[in-house]
Each structure stands twice: as structure tokens, then as C-alpha cells.
Amino acid sequence: xxxxxxxxxxxxxxxxxxxxxxxxxxxxxxxxxxxxxxxxxxxxxxxxxxxxxxxxxxxxxxxxxxxxxxxxxxxxxxxxxxxxxxxxxxxxxxxxxxxxxxxxxxxxxxxxxxxxxxxxxxxxxxxxxxxxxxxxxxxxxxxxxxxxxxxxxxxxxxxxxxxxxxxxxxxxxxxxxxxxxxxxxxxxxxxxxxxxxxxxxxxxxxxxxxxxxxxxxxxxxxxxxxxxxxxxxxxxxxxxxxxxxxxxxxxxxxxxxxxxxxxxxxxxxxxxxxxxxxxxxxxxxxxxxxxxxxxxxxxxxxxxxxxxxxxxxxxxxxxxxxxxxxxxxxxxxxxxxxxxxxxxxxxxxxxxxxxxxxxxxxxxxxxxxxxxxxxx
Numbered sequence: 001x002x003x004x005x006x007x008x009x010x011x012x013x014x015x016x017x018x019x020x021x022x023x024x025x026x027x028x029x030x031x032x033x034x035x036x037x038x039x040x041x042x043x044x045x046x047x048x049x050x051x052x053x054x055x056x057x058x059x060x061x062x063x064x065x066x067x068x069x070x071x072x073x074x075x076x077x078x079x080x081x082x083x084x085x086x087x088x089x090x091x092x093x094x095x096x097x098x099x100x101x102x103x104x105x106x107x108x109x110x111x112x113x114x115x116x117x118x119x120x121x122x123x124x125x126x127x128x129x130x131x132x133x134x135x136x137x138x139x140x141x142x143x144x145x146x147x148x149x150x151x152x153x154x155x156x157x158x159x160x161x162x163x164x165x166x167x168x169x170x171x172x173x174x175x176x177x178x179x180x181x182x183x184x185x186x187x188x189x190x191x192x193x194x195x196x197x198x199x200x201x202x203x204x205x206x207x208x209x210x211x212x213x214x215x216x217x218x219x220x221x222x223x224x225x226x227x228x229x230x231x232x233x234x235x236x237x238x239x240x241x242x243x244x245x246x247x248x249x250x251x252x253x254x255x256x257x258x259x260x261x262x263x264x265x266x267x268x269x270x271x272x273x274x275x276x277x278x279x280x281x282x283x284x285x286x287x288x289x290x291x292x293x294x295x296x297x298x299x300x301x302x303x304x305x306x307x308x309x310x311x312x313x314x315x316x317x318x319x320x321x322x323x324x325x326x327x328x329x330x331x332x333x334x335x336x337x338x339x340x341x342x343x344x345x346x347x348x349x350x351x352x353x354x355x356x357x358x359x360x361x362x363x364x365x366x367x368x369x370x371x372x373x374x375x376x
Contacts, residue, residue, distance in 0.1 A: 011077045013050040017042050017060065020084040029062040029085070030286060030295050034069075038324050039286075041296055041361045049362055060085065061286075063242060063251055064217040088218045095211055102210035102224050107200055109224075109243050110193050113250045117191060118291040119156065123147045124324035126359040127343070129180065130370065131171065132315040137370050139169035141180075143343050144354050147187045148329055156191045160184065160338040161330070166348045166355070169374040180342025181299060181318045190283055190294050195255060199226050199239055207232050220246060228261070236261060237279060249292060254282045278302030278315065286322075296321045323360035 017026040025046025032039050035056035042048045050058075055073040065085035075081045098105070128142035143165030150157045160183055171179060189195060199208055208226050215221040222245045228236035235257070242252040257279040279301055286295035302315040340346060352358070363371070 011050075011052050011072075013052065013072065013075045013077055013081065014079070015042075015048055015050070015075065015081045015083055017046040017048070018082060018084050019065075020086045026062060026065065026085055028284070028296070029060055029065070030284070032059045032061075032286075032288075033072075034059055037288075037326075039295065039322055039360055041321050043362050043364050045364050047362050051357065063221065063284075064088075093216050094214045096214060096222070098212060101205065102212045102226075103199070103205055105212065106196070106210075106224050106241060109241070109248060109250055110196060110200065112248045113193065113285075113292075116247075116249050116287075116292045118293050118325075118327060119149050119151045119191070120327070120329050121149050121291075121293060122324075122326040122329055123149065123187070123293065123322045124326070126319075126321045126323055126354075126361065127183070128319050128359075129343075130317045130367075131169070131179065132313075133171075134313050135315075137169075137374060139167070139171045140371055140374055141165065141167045141343050142355055142359075143346075144358060145183070145338075145343075146330070148332075149187065149191060150329070156188045158184065158187045158191075159332070161332060161336055162338045162343070162346060162349070164349050164351055164354050165343050165346055166350050167344065168371060171344070179314060179316060180344045181316065182341040183343070184339065184341055186318075186320075187294070190297060193250070193253070195253060195281065195283075196239070196241070198237075207234075207236065215242065220244060221251065234261070235276070244287070247287065249287060250285060251287070252282065252284050256280045274303035274305050276301065276303045286325075291325060291327070293325050294320070294322060319361075321360040323358065 017029050018024065019026055025044070027042055027044040027046055029042040030039060031042065031048055033056045040048045050072065052072055055071065058070045058072055060068045060070065060083065062085060065087055068083070068085060070083065123146070125145050125147055126142065127145050129140065130137065131139035144163040146161040146163065148159040148161065150159065198204060208228050211225045213223045213225060215223045221242055224241040224243070226239040228234070228238070237255045237257045240254045241250060243250050257276070262277045281297070281299040283297045284295045286293060297320045299318045300315065304311050304313050338346065
């Protein structure tokens, strides 16, 4: 959703994306307004909303469905439009046997993807975090953030410029750095595929089972699945890497900690001395004609921590949604750069109701209820 330009009338368009076969809503679809290269994402209810100042061609893409282009002037205003997406011709998923080990294929994919990522670049991102304390929602924050992604001697460096941000709720006396995701290395990790380091190590072949699979939803994609061997104990996640088999670039990276491993390793402490019982993440990358960049990400972590001999249970869900991608870098002073680890450490700065008009994603009714309850 975007601010209207003075001198042009603004049209509001609501769309629900549904599966052509099942009629179920399709979440996490990427919608690009091709005239401006601005991006949206459909929420869990399959809904997205547009505020356009002039007609544009919309591109709707999802890794499990055929790409679709729609003219905005064919959609009705002040009403709900339903668009159905068709899956690619489905085939049975099969294991692909290759002479090369799938880990070696993955290493080449990472190298090629690193070369293809468009840097330097600016990502204008809507970021939000939901917090639970002892299974109850206790806090929420969101903001509009510009990530200036720079390449310094083959290392990715990120400068963060915060446009607006707000916090709702209370987080008692716990150290905020302990709770929030570190924005100052989060994007750098995504742009260097750091989350795959554990399974790229040569010793990982003895700990994990690597499989190369077909991807039934799209014949141009392949999937690498990585699972820890059942004979190996430890705090180990499972991974899925979806990639374009022709362009040799990574499209999605997902990982989760199996519940049984979390339970069997309840004494595991991370570098923040937290006992982790839940860990999930998903990154989606977008390839345009010339540009390749992070489209969105979601991370969830559940952990317990102790203070004054009292153990508290926390869950944090972090979302990043790229609403605008640019190859030009803004000029800014060093004093303008946000250097704290998390927006929890920043005072509220609200100039507009950006969460209503400039987020790239609509809150679901459940999310609205959570936030409204925290305000009361």
C-alpha cells in the first residue's frame, strides 16, 4: 500500500488469492507493482490491498503456483476481487540420484547466488515482532526501516536507517537485547546465507542426510532436503533449499528444529544463555530481470531464561517484508545510522499511521485482535 501523489485520484483495491483447485487462501505470495517495482505479500488469509494513483500491471508469484500478471484497471474498486492461481503440472516427488553429492551442489548454489545478489542496494522493509511471555502475548513492535546493503571487500555490510517505529505492550525487566532479533546482523546473515554454514561444513556429511528431490509444484525448480541422521544426537535442525535449476540460484531457505530434538536437548544453551525449544525460519528471494534480492523472511524462536532463580518462557516471531527495492543508495550522515541491535531499544517515532498504509502486508484479524488486546 502506498501514499497517493498530489494531483492524482487514489483507488483502493482489495484482492483475495485462492487456490484454483481447493479454493483455499494462498498466503506468502509476492505481488509486484511493475510500474514502480513496489512489493506486497499476501497474508495468511490470502488478502492484499492496493492503493494506486494510476493503473499498473501486477505480477503475482509464488513458488508453488504459475506466475500471473493482472492489469489493475481490470479489478473493481471498493469491493473484493478474487484471483485464483493454478499450480504447475504436478508430478510425483522423486529422489534424484547424482554423481555429485548434494552438498557439493548446494555449495555451488550458494556461491552462484552470492554472485547474483544485487549489491549495493536499498531495501525498504516493514519489520514487525510479536512477543509471548509464558504463552501469553505481551509485546509488539513494528517499523519502517531502510537497509542500505553495501559490499565492502567482498563482505556484506548493512547500514540501517529507521523511518518510523512504535512499540505496544510491556516487557517487564528483561534485557531487551536478549529478546529482540539483532537487526544489525540479520540482513547480513541473509545476504551471505550464514544460516547454511552448519550444513556446508565438510564434516556435515557424517551428521546429515542430504537428498536432491524434484519439486512437484514447478518442474523448473529442485529441492535439497537436509536432515540429521537419527543415529546422531544433538541440537540439530532440518533444512529445505528450493532453487531454480536453470539459473542456479536459491529461491527459498527454510529450517526448523524438530520437536523431539528440542525436548531431548533441553540443557542446550545458545550464546545468550537461553534454552532453545523452538527455532524456525524461512527466507524467500526474488529474481527479476536483472535484480535478485530478499523478498521476505520470517523467524520464530522459543526459549526459556532465568533471572533471580525464576525461569520465564519467551517466544518471538520476527517478520521482514521488502516493500521497495532500489539500486541507488541514499546519502546520509553517520549519526543517522541505527546502531542498536533491536527496535526495542529505540523510542517511538510515529509520523503517519504507516501500519495501515505502508507495510506491504495486511494484518490478519487474529493479529489485529492481539495488538488491540495489548493496547488495552
